[in-house]
Amino acid sequence: MKSLKENFQKANIVIIGAGIIGKFNALELSELGFQVTIIDPTQLKNSSNAALGLLMGNMYQKRRGRSWNLRKQSIELWPQWIKFLQKFNYELNIEKPLIQLTTNEEKFKKLEKFVFENNDPTLLILERDSILIKNINKAFQTKNIKGIISFKDGRINALSLLQTLDKYLKHKKVNYLQGEIIKIRKSNNQWISTTRNNENIKSDMVILCNSLKAIDLIDSRSHNIKLKPVLGQAIEIEINDAEVDLLSLPKQFNINGKNIISKSKNKLIIGSTDEYSTKPEKNTFEKLTNFLDKKPNWLEKGKISKKWYGIRSRPDGEPSPIMKNLEDGLIICTGFYKNGFLLAPACSKWVANEIKNYLY
Incomplete structure (x- = not known):
């Protein structure tokens, strides 16, 4: 049986969507040694570039359930990630x-x-x-x-954070493709993501982080997800x-x-x-x-x-966000509504654990 480390080094992961959730997943997974490719047709026009970067977690009034657990985990993870990312941008900080x-x-x-x-x-x-x-x-x-x-709560400069993540991902040689994925399918234990230009990108896993367009790539009959x-x-x-x-x-x-x-x-x-x-x-x-x-x-x-x-x-019809393992090698992370920046660390930690379980 292959070791977990060998599986990590050989596993190729495609992330569809280059907003804060896609970038943060790429950050976490590349740190673990995975080969990561991000695919997005309009990286600079996604909704993350219009965010204010407010991190409202500790003042969330419902202190129980999944939503609170995600917020609580992110509140604890953010200082660690800021310290890590300051190596690439020393001015990056959470203003409280x-x-x-x-x-x-x-x-x-x-x-x-x-x-x-x-x-x-x-x-x-x-x-x-x-x-x-x-x-x-x-x-x-x-x-x-x-x-x-x-x-405990505050604000991170959204644009500065996204640019810092880009700097880090470039340093880690994360592959970035500017294309629109219109179809994904599984063939011989591999995922094939097809672009509008008919290019096929093969990977061991696919993570859907492309907001509303994520549901266009999955079987709506099998996965009843509405956004x-x-x-x-x-x-x-x-x-x-x-x-x-x-x-x-x-x-x-x-x-x-x-x-x-x-x-x-x-x-x-x-x-x-x-x-x-x-x-x-x-x-x-x-x-x-x-x-x-x-x-x-x-x-x-x-x-x-x-x-x-x-x-x-x-x-629509279920709590925000949608973080689900849809089938072997296919994960969806979308529907973050107002909380993409706040919950990005908890989301990426969850995705990493799902992938570890899948590969081991």
């Missing part, structure tokens, strides 16, 4: 803390109860008289904003108000479901993932800036200096 805010009293009571019940020293209630709340209320010209702060398209979008707003310094705000926070990142004294980013659509609406500015009863003057007069969006997928 992360703040969740609301103007809804009922929602605040739930947040308050969550903090009290969990007795977690890394989670605190932000009282009305805290300097952070005072600065936020002053900037947004309101008195109603309250919330909680998590010192909905979800539009994630963000805008960078430039303000012209000498009295408002956006750097007085926390670096990353969430108000009533909208994610906000203070970029500079006069620029901020607002993002959200909440539309079942594939194209942004014309009133993007209104949709993303209407998270308070009354908009502050500086935000009302703000100008969009940049905007971007990405199509994500959300499972």
Whole structure:
């Protein structure tokens, strides 16, 4: 019988999809010694390039079940991976803390109860008289904003992370093919992935990380998986108000479901993932800036200096994400909805374990 190490060195794995999940799987598997090929027709246009990189794990309120276990594992794995990737980009880091805010009293009571019940020293209630709340209320010209702060959660620069992963994968000589896979089939214990140009790529295993398009490559009768398209979008707003310094705000926070990142004294980013659509609406500015009863003057007069969006997928009829071993040598990892960046380490660890079990 071949040793596990021999199996690893000879096993060839194809990953379809070059977003954060595909890249992270390639990272983990190449570290284990596998020969990895990533296939994606439009690497720079996938939804990961439109992500804000918020890592909201520890403040997740449902602390049981599969979703919490994945979050918990990723929270523990992220610092290890950051330390490892800093060899390729010393500036890469997780900016902490992360703040969740609301103007809804009922929602605040739930947040308050969550903090009290969990007795977690890394989670605190932000009282009305805290300097952070005072600065936020002053900037947004309101008195109603309250919330909680998590010192374990934060944000990683999504674009910087993706570029660092590319650097690492190039260093490891991971093969990257720019093609669209339209069909996969199994023949003589090998998987054959066929491109639109009729090129056949053989491998021992295939991992589907290509979001909505993953279900086009599997037998829907055997695997009843349904996905909905979800539009994630963000805008960078430039303000012209000498009295408002956006750097007085926390670096990353969430108000009533909208994610906000203070970029500079006069620029901020607002993002959200909440539309079942594939194209942004014309009133993007209104949709993303209407998270308070009354908009502050500086935000009302703000100008969009940049905007971007990405199509994500959300499972229909089952929890997010979909991580399944469909058949021998075929794994699917998709439907991460809002949490691709957060859950990437836990996903890649799960995939690696599945492959070890399959090969040994």
